[in-house]
Amino acid sequence: MLKEIGIFDEYNLLIDALRGRGAFLITGLETPNPMTIGWATLGVIWGKPIMTVLVRPSRHSFFLINSHDEFVVSVPPPEMGKQLALCGTRSGRDCDKFAECSFTREDGVRVKVPHIAECLMHYECRIVHKNNVDSTRLDASLSQQYYPGGDFHTIYYGEIMGVFKKE
Amino acid sequence: MLKEIGIFDEYNLLIDALRGRGAFLITGLETPNPMTIGWATLGVIWGKPIMTVLVRPSRHSFFLINSHDEFVVSVPPPEMGKQLALCGTRSGRDCDKFAECSFTREDGVRVKVPHIAECLMHYECRIVHKNNVDSTRLDASLSQQYYPGGDFHTIYYGEIMGVFKKE
DSSP states (O other): OEEEEOTTTTHHHHHHHHHTTOEEEEEOSSSOEEEEESOEEEEEETTEEEEEEEEOTTSHHHHHHHHHSEEEEEEOOTTOHHHHHHHHHSOTTTSOHHHHTTOOEEOOSSSSSOEETTSSEEEEEEEEEEEEOOGGGBOHHHHHHHOTTOOOOEEEEEEEEEEEEEO | OEEEEOTTTTHHHHHHHHHTTOEEEEEOSSSOEEEEESOEEEEEETTEEEEEEEEOTTSHHHHHHHHHSEEEEEEOOTTOHHHHHHHHHSOTTTSOHHHHTTOOEEOOSSSSSOEETTSSEEEEEEEEEEEEOOGGGBOHHHHHHHOTTOOOOEEEEEEEEEEEEEO
16 A cells, blocks of 8 residues: 655655666656666755756667656665666666566556566656756866766656655 | 755745745855855756755856856845845946945855855755757747747756755
8 A cells, every 4th residue: 555655755765766776767658667876866946846867878768768758766665675776777678577586566556667567665756947058167076987988867856746655 | 054955855935935035056166156046956867855946147146156056045034035135136346235235244164155044944056057948849828928038048057056044
């Protein structure tokens, strides 16, 4: 069973996941695809609760997130290291990661992108803005570390439509 | 006395301020200038703790933040409604807002921009990236609501160098 919680109530669960083994960014409808992420921010912009996530153009998730303007971030329980590793290294172009991980699709409540039912908590987001990491205005050491081959991230600003926790 | 705390420990204090009467974005060195903000996000990007804040080109803070690549966000106690109103309506071009509000300058610990000593908590940030709200990829209703005259915000990504709380 899912229980709706306050948007910022369980921020620490999200941060702990991001700073630990990661969380899942889920995009796509017909073949939803989870990608492991370690980067995201949460706060208020334009008077709305906003989550930002970053996706590189080379990723299969880039095609999916641009197709539907919605995404879900599912926060895993501690024992999902194996699935996080898989979803961080394999591409959804070559396999169905929901099937590979034996994940159960759970319908989104306010978005059409599904959750991973086995996860603890889900942020449902509708994209209201996107822009790009600007290569000309990025710290030089970060540029060298993360973008030696270009492929600069697009930053997606999702209005958080609801946060749901497994009871 | 200031005590250093974990970067994400008091996220709720920040969010409550943003969703309430606002927090102070402080920029500039010689004449530091607090501007009231209701928008910010906090999280992890490029493996670093990042706070994002937004400033419009028309603001005096825009000139200041671009001059020093550092900023501080000070979170006020509940009784600072009057000062938040002043710093949200007056411009630092026309007055010294620290003086007008009878604020005490407190030296930053890891940045050169000062804190407002009367505030509860301070995020010290060094800018590692900036980009712009992209008018061509913003939700139409947000565009109408916030940018009828253009003046699109620049988004500043500050690496959080430390978070300090008043004891």
